[in-house]
Amino acid sequence: MIKELMNLPLFDRIDCETLEHLIQEKQIYKRSYGKGATVHEQDTECSVMDVVCCGRLVAYSLTANGSETVVFEFGTGSVIGANLLFGGQNRYPMSIYCIDSCTLLHISKSGIETLLKEHDFVMQFVQALSMNSQGMNRKIAMYTQKSLRENMLDYLLALSTQQKSQSVLLPVTKKQLADYFGVQRPSLFRELKRMREEGLIEIANKKIDIKFLGEPR
Secondary structure (H helix, E strand, O other), rough: HHHHOOOOOOOOOOOOHHHHHHHHHEEEEEEOOOOOOOOEEEOOOHHHHHHHHEEEEEEEEEEOOHHHEEEEEEEOOOOOOOOOOOOOOOEOOOOEEOOOOEEEEEEEEEHHHHHHHHHHHHHHHHHHHHHHHHHHHHHHHHHHHHOOOHHHHHHHHHHHHOOOOOOOEEEOHHHHHHHHHHOOHHHHHHHHHHHHHOOOOEEOEEEEEOOOOOOOO
């Protein structure tokens, strides 16, 4: 497990003896979760910080009509709970569940206090807090400043860059995509249909050909 920890940026400069001690004291431990498993329930107390070793999770809230709105997504290397662990309001504002099979490292509050004595860990910890804050700011901007179409165009552009192609595969279901944008599935389907009719995209199941960028060179 030490070797696995050392492969993560959070721990790659931490003394092995410190990590070994924390593992032996069960201040750091690893746990696996199946697809669909809830890791943290909304309004429960945050007592550990999580580091995603593999898999994907989402933080979601339930609307008044019972539908889900995905507020944040966590992938390999993401940190969960760092912003809550030392706060006065240290309860999860949303539930967090696995959309894939996941393996997480759980680090207790006292374990984090020990690690925060290490300068290199502090810098990585602050960076993780900053990345989570930036992600939340982007989500707030999505909900308050942009239309559904603008958000979808941004999303498809990001996928095109990531997959290095104007023909992209959606990494999620259309229901999950609707949840991500905070809309009902019919609203998403209507907008996709309008974008196709206007010649902006072509759709075949999870494959989307992006036409609004022009012909690839």
